[in-house]
Amino acid sequence: MFxxxxxxxxxxxxQIELLASRYPDSISLAQGIPSFxxxxxxxxxxxxxxxxxxxxxxxxxxxxxxxxxxxxxxxEKQNMYYDWETEIIVTAGTIQGxxxxxxxxxxxxxxxxxxxxxxxxxxxxxxxxxxxxVYVPLNQANNWSFEIERFAQAITNKTKAIxxxxxxxxxxxxxxxxxxxxxxxxxxxxxxxxxxxxVYKEFxxxxxxxxxxxxxRRLRQRLVRIYGFSKAYAMTxxxxxxxxxxxxxxxxxLKVHDCLVTCAAVVSQYAAIGALEMGETDLKKFNQxxxxxxxxxxxxxxxxxxxxxxxxxxxxxxxxxxxxxNHMTKLNQNQQIDSWDFAMKLLDKIAxxxxxxxxxxxxxxxxxxxxFGRSAQDINRAFDRLDALFKV
Numbered sequence: 001m002f003x004x005x006x007x008x009x010x011x012x013x014x015q016i017e018l019l020a021s022r023y024p025d026s027i028s029l030a031q032g033i034p035s036f037x038x039x040x041x042x043x044x045x046x047x048x049x050x051x052x053x054x055x056x057x058x059x060x061x062x063x064x065x066x067x068x069x070x071x072x073x074x075x076e077k078q079n080m081y082y083d084w085e086t087e088i089i090v091t092a093g094t095i096q097g098x099x100x101x102x103x104x105x106x107x108x109x110x111x112x113x114x115x116x117x118x119x120x121x122x123x124x125x126x127x128x129x130x131x132x133x134v135y136v137p138l139n140q141a142n143n144w145s146f147e148i149e150r151f152a153q154a155i156t157n158k159t160k161a162i163x164x165x166x167x168x169x170x171x172x173x174x175x176x177x178x179x180x181x182x183x184x185x186x187x188x189x190x191x192x193x194x195x196x197x198x199v200y201k202e203f204x205x206x207x208x209x210x211x212x213x214x215x216x217r218r219l220r221q222r223l224v225r226i227y228g229f230s231k232a233y234a235m236t237x238x239x240x241x242x243x244x245x246x247x248x249x250x251x252x253x254l255k256v257h258d259c260l261v262t263c264a265a266v267v268s269q270y271a272a273i274g275a276l277e278m279g280e281t282d283l284k285k286f287n288q289x290x291x292x293x294x295x296x297x298x299x300x301x302x303x304x305x306x307x308x309x310x311x312x313x314x315x316x317x318x319x320x321x322x323x324x325x326n327h328m329t330k331l332n333q334n335q336q337i338d339s340w341d342f343a344m345k346l347l348d349k350i351a352x353x354x355x356x357x358x359x360x361x362x363x364x365x366x367x368x369x370x371x372f373g374r375s376a377q378d379i380n381r382a383f384d385r386l387d388a389l390f391k392v
Contacts, residue, residue, distance in 0.1 A: 005128070011124065012120055012359035013120060014031070016030045016347075016356075025351055026347070026352070026353055027352050027382040027385070028374075029352065029371045030371060034373040037234060038233060038238070038271070039275065039279050041274045041279050041282065045270050049266075050267075056266075058266070063088070064090070064270075067270075067276075068090065068242075071084065071242055071276070075214075080212065086251070088250070090242050091261075092240065093241050094230070097226045097228075100253050100260055101195055101243060102195070103129050104256045105193050105224070105249070105252070106130075107130075108129070108131065110159070110160035112163050113161070114135060114136065114162075114361070115138050115164050116360075116364070117144075117170055117357065117361040118164065118168065118360060119165055120360055122163060131160070134159070136151050136154050143171075143173055144171040144311065148186060155192075159190065163194075164196060164197070165196075165197040165198070166201070167316050170318045170360050170367075172311075172318055172320065173315070174315050176211075177211035181213075184223075188219075188222070194222055194224070197226045198225060199231050199241070200316040202231070202287065204314065205315065210315070212225060220245065221248060223245060224245040225244055226242075227243075231317075233283070233286075235275065240271065290372075292376075293376060296376055297370060297372040300379065300383040300386075307323065309324065310322065320367050320370075321368055323339070338356070339364070339366055342356065343355065355369040
């Protein structure tokens with residue numbers, strides 16, 4: 001009974017949020033929800049659609065033609081060339097696009113390589129598909145970069161795909177163009193698919209640039225790129241994103257997409273239209289605010305250098321500090337604890353919610369993920385409590 005789901009777990013991030021909801025005056029720096037409101041252009045687009053009574057019917061399964069055309073034009077500006085009619089599917093958020101992609105491209109028993117650490121829900125989707133996630137450690141000493149040799153060593157005759165997010169969640173790393181091209185070469189040599197989740201690509205700090213393998217035309221038939229509006233446009237509740245690839249791949253993903261959701265919610269598709277038509281200025285404003293919040297959380301972590309060490313994130317709105325070994329015992333009467341126990345102690349003692357690093361893979365153990373996409377007030381309140389708890 002329940003064989004398909006026996007090895008699944010509710011996302012650790014969602015578990016933390018549920019636990020935090022039971023604490024009065026808790027401050028959550030856990031789930032990846034931005035504190036900003038969706039831009040006015042998003043709401044105006046939806047208001048116009050509501051007044052026109054055009055949202056109460058299904059769209060075509062791949063999505064509204066108007067939205068897919070806008071996506072094609074937006075991709076073209078980024079040197080990615082995909083046909084809106086046959087190579088783009090609008091999805092109910094990125095995780096639904098990821099699920100449809102993996103179900104379409106794999107068979108039960110296949111292995112999928114994922115960086116370690118990486119976004120926690122990848123494991124669950126891969127497991128749901130009957131596949132095996134294979135964690136490939138990133139190099140923490142070199143800003144959590146790929147080590148191509150480790151990926152090469154992890155490939156077996158069961159390996160079907162390499163699945164990564166760029167920028168990386170939880171580390172905030174932007175993978176270099178050189179490393180990504182080496183990864184692509186490895187995929188070509190071993191006839192593997194590449195699945196690239198680029199939902200955080202709008203957020204770049206310190207003049208860092210993001211390169212996508214979707215810009216390399218010869219990779220079209222083996223690369224699926226996934227993007228969503230949730231993070232960039234503060235639209236987590238709208239649940240809308242898209243996938244694109246060569247038509248030979250997209251036609252297979254579309255079959256699964258249709259089985260899962262028929263089509264993305266039409267009201268959310270009109271929200272995405274508003275974002276693409278008029279949201280560029282808002283993107284720039286959000287990026288500037290995230291940069292200030294990144295600097296704020298790093299400043300607060302610097303004051304706790306006796307407790308944490310960290311790599312300054314280049315992107316996303318997460319920082320992934322490592323807990324210094326002596327503090328893995330201090331919170332538990334000198335008994336060694338893991339990152340889950342440490343996070344639980346923070347919740348119990350000061351009602352601050354963060355995500356334990358083990359949720360993102362074995363290499364994440366001993367770390368915490370902190371979301372600095374929340375308000376400056378919440379960040380400061382949370383760190384004031386941390387300062388009081390860990391005072392020298």
